[in-house]
Amino acid sequence: MRNIKLILAYDGTEFHGFQTQPNLRTVQGVLQQTVEDVVGHSVSIIGSGRTDAGVHARGQVVNFATSSRIPIEKWPIVLNTKLPDDVVVQHAELVPDDWHARFCAIGKEYRYRIDRSPYTDVFWRKYSHHVPYPLRLEPMREAAGHLVGRHDFTSFCAANTPVVDKVRHLHVVDLIEEGSLLTIVCRGEGFLYNMVRIIAGTLLDVGRGKLSPDQIPDILASCDRTQAGVTAPAKGLTMWKVFYAESSGLIP
Amino acid sequence: MRNIKLILAYDGTEFHGFQTQPNLRTVQGVLQQTVEDVVGHSVSIIGSGRTDAGVHARGQVVNFATSSRIPIEKWPIVLNTKLPDDVVVQHAELVPDDWHARFCAIGKEYRYRIDRSPYTDVFWRKYSHHVPYPLRLEPMREAAGHLVGRHDFTSFCAANTPVVDKVRHLHVVDLIEEGSLLTIVCRGEGFLYNMVRIIAGTLLDVGRGKLSPDQIPDILASCDRTQAGVTAPAKGLTMWKVFYAESSGLIP
Structure with a gap:
């Protein structure tokens, strides 16, 4: 498994906040679905922290583990092609297995x-x-x-x-x-x-x-x-x- | 009748351009309807020029004649209260009767x-x-x-x-x-x-x-x-x- 860190920008206007909620459009929910469609297995998206409904992000950070062999530099374009236009992956990098978007944030x-x-x-x-x-x-x-x-x-x-x-x-x-x-x-x-x-x-x-x-x-x-x-x-x-x-x- | 000049800003994303078209949402159409609702008589909105579908404006200029006695400095707030949020009146002024948003533009x-x-x-x-x-x-x-x-x-x-x-x-x-x-x-x-x-x-x-x-x-x-x-x-x-x-x- 590889641990992948993404930096995300999103327009919060049409999202019910970052965190997944049943039957509501959230950033975490949309991203998780998109990543799962790409990699073909379920993933758990870890965010640096939540944002409320209507709050935007220029540099939200998430990570997730995947068995996918997609080259790391291809991740932004692969995801951006499939994501709706109000969330954009700005950057992707491989991080150590124990790296955690929330716990490692200082x-x-x-x-x-x-x-x-x-x-x-x-x-x-x-x-x-x-x-x-x-x-x-x-x-x-x-x-x-x-x-x-x-x-x-x-x-x-x-x-x-x-x-x-x-x-x-x-x-x-x-x-x-x-x-x-x-x-x-x-x-x-x-x-x-x-x-x-x-x-x-x-x-x-x-x-x-x-x-x-x-x-x-x-x-x-x-x-x-x-x-x-x-x-x-x-x-x-x-x-x-x-x-x-x-x-x-x-x-x- | 008084001749009123407005400076308009609009987000063109959800408009089918400036000029009125039957059954389509246009800036001229939305503004005309709003002004008519306010003044209680039909008006003819003259624009400085058209903008195409999707094109935005920060300083579009229009004029129209009205019998309304609304004080000129109240016009932006009166119209902005009723207009949708993607078009905003930035300025209003009284202009001479023969002033024309298109013909007078240099x-x-x-x-x-x-x-x-x-x-x-x-x-x-x-x-x-x-x-x-x-x-x-x-x-x-x-x-x-x-x-x-x-x-x-x-x-x-x-x-x-x-x-x-x-x-x-x-x-x-x-x-x-x-x-x-x-x-x-x-x-x-x-x-x-x-x-x-x-x-x-x-x-x-x-x-x-x-x-x-x-x-x-x-x-x-x-x-x-x-x-x-x-x-x-x-x-x-x-x-x-x-x-x-x-x-x-x-x-x-």
Whole structure:
């Protein structure tokens, strides 16, 4: 058996999230079916982590074991020919037998995209959250700075999450402007459920003056989900990159 | 009656082009229906020009006459609330009674977007033409330079076009690189049917070495459509801007 790692990009709009669910179109389900059609045996697709319905990916990582002898460099084209056009294999490589897309991951980068046009940018409507009111970036950057580091992110995690340890280490929380698009970059060792979308919702509250950057440390300290901003819409979020080695750029 | 000018952006993917056609979903048809629902009387939507099925617009311009007293600054939000999400009004203004979106236009800018990623960029798949083979930009720029100016563009016009005078003046044919995207910018006083898509197909032939830039003057001189490259796919093309006054930036 060979262990194959794939890097996937997908448009999450028409998927019910990454993880297989009965009778629903999911990325894992579509990919598994396609791989099984190609290799002629059942496979188990392991993802680096789930993405919710409507969330996109530029660099989701998966692996699976197969007896197929298809040369590794042919995998992207073989799969892309059969996959629907909203999921694209960007890269394939052979990895050691014990390599695991989730357990070997040491960090992730997510990006949350905001469209600041007065009226929706039609070409970004599915990949961004439209925010037509003015945003002040300096307070947003200051607030972002308070989130960097090792913190208990209970206030930035969906309230009903079963995870006990909600301490996470964020290495980067950055804002990138490209024309009317504003992108929040979050890079860290791990993320809680809805964490980036709650960070985005909270930074938007800062940008519109509803929260002050100085309140962020108090919000973190409160360990109370109701103190942070709303969960920003799924369509603005993209799983950008998964990191697998310290040298890979996780830590700036 | 008041004469209202709108600037429209649309995703052409799900439209059978701009112009109204019986029983088909078109931009003009959808907009006319929406405006009529708002104003309560029939209107005639005049466009700056047609776009084909699958072609997008960032700055299509239309006008129509109405007795409605809706304040001009409210028009975008009133229409956007009722329009489907693949067409967005970006701007509205009152114009003189004799102002006409087509007759008053003095030039247009189109952009043709090429995705040079090894595998399709999933987020640009509907708005670009995927070209995975290597492109040499210097010869493409040289070829583009030969197209600038006043020429008979018969070789760059769909063969079955009834237009007699095929002399047009291109002010700009430029290439812009943004990561793996390559955009061909064409700005001029007027365009023939399929002209930008044939220019794109021809510049791609130059980029892959199938044509030399020196052949462009001969292709123009031949006045023979078969001498130029193929018509590149509709989805890569966007009507970018319509110019209405010399001072508007048409001429660099």
